[in-house]
Amino acid sequence: MSNEKKTIAVELNPDMIRASMKLWRDSIDMKIPVADEFKIHFMQNRRSILERFTQTGNAWLMLLGDMTAIDDAEALLKLRREIEAFGTWAVAELKAIDRLRNDGARS
Numbered sequence: 001m002s003n004e005k006k007t008i009a010v011e012l013n014p015d016m017i018r019a020s021m022k023l024w025r026d027s028i029d030m031k032i033p034v035a036d037e038f039k040i041h042f043m044q045n046r047r048s049i050l051e052r053f054t055q056t057g058n059a060w061l062m063l064l065g066d067m068t069a070i071d072d073a074e075a076l077l078k079l080r081r082e083i084e085a086f087g088t089w090a091v092a093e094l095k096a097i098d099r100l101r102n103d104g105a106r107s
Contacts, residue, residue: 009070014075014079017060017082017083018079018082021086025053025086025089028042028049028050030042046097047097050093050094050097051094053086053087053090054090057083057084057086057087057090058087060083061080061083061084064076064079064080064083065080
């Protein structure tokens with residue numbers, strides 16, 4: 001096995017990641033019109049959906065973490081920050097669910 005660094009040149013469309021984060025967040029927060037069946041699904045499964053959001057955000061960060069921008073390092077850094085913010089939001093929502101559960105258990 002060679003110690004030579006192997007790279008693959010790729011083109012990344014950051015708008016696809018941004019669109020996914022916005023759609024996922026807006027749908028689970030019911031900021032976009034969805035059928036009643038989906039509203040019920042989002043409410044019943046909010047925790048597991050948010051857990052998957054954090055997993056996906058972490059996977060994106062892992063993938064992007066070792067990437068080097070060829071021509072716009074600031075754009076790559078900005079995308080990483082946006083993904084970190086998405087993950088932070090999802091974790092905060094999970095903590096809010098835990099607080100509600102704990103408050104309900106005390107009542």
